[in-house]
Amino acid sequence: NVVTTKIDGWVDHLYVKATGDPIRRGQNLLSLYSPELVTTQEEYLLALKNFRTLQKSAVPEYREGARRLLAAARQRLRYWDIPDSQIARLEQTGEVKKTLTLISPVNGIVTKRLVTQGMFVKAGMPALEVADLSTIWVDADIYQYELPWIKVGQPVTMTLDYLPGQTFRGRIDYIYPYLKESTRTAKVRLRFPNPDLRLKPEMFAQVKIESPVSRQAVVVPADAVLDTGLKQHVFIALGQGRFEPREVKLGVFGDHGLREVLSGLKGGEEVVTSAQFMLDSESRFREAVQMMMPGMEGGGKTEEKPAAMPGMKMEEKPGAAPAMPPGHKH
Known part of the structure; x- marks a missing residue:
């Protein structure tokens, strides 16, 4: 709640000493001296005196004019947030108050104090901020x-x-x-x-x-998802040591480390929940090797001589015995 004034004037007295002060609803915050306020109160007293004089007039137009003039003066004071109790006190005593007191609209804490005592403020300028922190x-x-x-x-x-x-x-x-x-x-x-x-x-x-995702939803353990940043995949267990990577579209996180699957997977399919990075690395390695093999660009196949595995020797065809060294005799 921002406390402002609807008339120009000077801060005559500041009841709030510092920010953080607790205040109650209806407590005085500051009093404002305004020459315009003094003039308006004097006009109201003149309108009240005129109404009381013409109230017994035999001319209805005079009585109605005096009543309207008094109502207009009273409404002008209300526009400046002057309470009816203060207007009634003005009617009873006839004493013009030089200051207007602003009160707190709520219980709370003063979070900002934007004016100082003696400062001139214009209409609409924020003077204080009061927050209800309950x-x-x-x-x-x-x-x-x-x-x-x-x-x-x-x-x-x-x-x-x-x-x-x-x-x-x-x-x-x-x-x-x-x-x-x-x-x-x-x-x-x-x-x-x-x-x-x-x-x-x-x-x-x-x-x-906490929100229920859906009554029926396909979910997988979050550990089963391989997230590359652009796409998400899971590995489907096909049986007999075979696996298939599957791109999926994921939804929200659930309880117990589960993740909703919006598309790409059906309920009942088995997914790999551990060693996915090993499978992913192996599949990428095979894909890279196939792309680097000669003769694969056009889709053709070339027959190659099998290479020997480490620690093994390839079998050779039998041939002629090597010649004996010169001068060697049996």
């Missing part, structure tokens, strides 16, 4: 693919590093209708009760929104 808002960022599972009114839990072991419970209050261009995340406003004021503005927190 209920706080928390802004959280969520990914865009999680938006279908987020609804206003959902329960949320929050934890903070400076209060270990304590959990705060609240609800989703508002979902902003736009995304951040840099992160592609949506902002969600959460509401938490804060009766003992343990939660402070500008704190960092961790929030958890």
Whole structure:
């Protein structure tokens, strides 16, 4: 709540000493001296005197004119947020007050003090900011693919590093209708009760929104997914030591380390949950070797002489015995 004034004037007295001061609803915040306010009060007293004089007039037009003039003067004072109780006191005493006192609209804490005593302020200029911290808002960022599972009114839990072991419970209050261009995340406003004021503005927190993904959904362990940054794959176990890589489209995270699969996988298929990086490395190695082999570009095949494996000798065809060295006799 921003406290402003609707008339120009000077700060005559400042009741708030510093930011952070607790205040109550209806408590005095500052008094403002305004020559225009003094003039308007004097005009109201003249209109009141004129109305009382012409109230017994035999001419109806005079009585109606005096009544309208008084109503207009009273409405002008109300436009400046002068309460009816103060207007009634002005009618009873006839004393013009030189200052206008601004009061707090809520219970809370003074978060900003933008004026000093003796300062000139213009109409509409913010003088103080008062925050009711008994209920706080928390802004959280969520990914865009999680938006279908987020609804206003959902329960949320929050934890903070400076209060270990304590959990705060609240609800989703508002979902902003736009995304951040840099992160592609949506902002969600959460509401938490804060009766003992343990939660402070500008704190960092961790929030958890629990939402049922779907009654029937295909899920895989998160460890079974190979994420390259652009695509996600899983390996399907075909049996007899054979595996097939399969590109999948993933959804939201679930409980117990599960991940929703939107497409690319059917329920009941077996996936590899360990050693996927070994399978992935081997498949990429074979693909690279095939691309580097000669004669593979046009799709033709060439017959090659098998190479000897390390530690083995290839069998040779029998031939003529080598000649004996010269001078050798049996």
